[in-house]
Amino acid sequence: PLKLGVMASGNGSNFEAVAEAIAQQQLNAQIQVLIYNNPGAKAAARAEKCGVPAVLLNHRDFNSREELDQKIVETLQQYQVEWVIMAGWMRVVTQVLVDAFPDRIINIHPSLLPSFKGINAVEQALNTGVKITGCTVHLVSVEVDSGKILLQAAVPILPDDTLETLHTRIQIQEHKILPQAIAICQRSHFLGTGEEVASQC
Numbered sequence: 001p002l003k004l005g006v007m008a009s010g011n012g013s014n015f016e017a018v019a020e021a022i023a024q025q026q027l028n029a030q031i032q033v034l035i036y037n038n039p040g041a042k043a044a045a046r047a048e049k050c051g052v053p054a055v056l057l058n059h060r061d062f063n064s065r066e067e068l069d070q071k072i073v074e075t076l077q078q079y080q081v082e083w084v085i086m087a088g089w090m091r092v093v094t095q096v097l098v099d100a101f102p103d104r105i106i107n108i109h110p111s112l113l114p115s116f117k118g119i120n121a122v123e124q125a126l127n128t129g130v131k132i133t134g135c136t137v138h139l140v141s142v143e144v145d146s147g148k149i150l151l152q153a154a155v156p157i158l159p160d161d162t163l164e165t166l167h168t169r170i171q172i173q174e175h176k177i178l179p180q181a182i183a184i185c186q187r188s189h190f191l192g193t194g195e196e197v198a199s200q201c
């Protein structure tokens with residue numbers, strides 16, 4: 001199984017979608033650790049429920065983004081993580097993290113990139129008046145929300161959508177494409193190294 005480390009800041013529904021895909025044997029992986037940065041994040045409770053160790057690295061305790069990322073790298077390495085999943089991680093990451101896991105960090109973002117980068121992507125789409133938005137799974141590079149796109153799903157914006165109703169429909173798609181994208185990465189990684197492709201993929 002692919003050894004995953006998940007990073008989350010809040011609710012953790014995408015963490016749970018990955019855990020569920022593993023439980024349903026749609027993904028041949030194991031979540032080694034959840035790293036979260038906000039005390040009380042619901043993601044931590046979800047991890048504990050699944051028996052996944054949850055490690056709090058509160059960004060407020062660090063002097064710089066680099067110092068936080070160094071501690072994240074050490075923690076991921078301590079748990080022997082091979083691939084990193086940013087599942088609602090709301091902090092900008094630095095070269096320190098990206099260099100430690102080159103082309104091995106995946107992010108889920110609630111828009112059709114390259115539209116609506118950064119925070120409040122759902123609100124940006126709603127306020128701009130576009131009729132279609134969605135979500136994107138991409139590889140992480142230092143430039144925010146700009147790495148190679150792996151999968152996208154489109155979601156129509158309905159006339160009476162609110163931030164909540166639209167985000168809820170986007171999340172339904174996120175929960176599908178995030179595990180699918182991890183499986184795709186796993187498959188191409190195995191193919192690239194000549195190892196046997198896991199039967200679940």
Ligand code: GAR
Binds near residue numbers: 009088109171
């Ligand atoms: C998700 O919608 C994800 O796309 C978004 O945060 C939400 C986390 O939900 N991420 C970003 O906006 C990253 N810039 P979750 O905690 O329920 O998984």
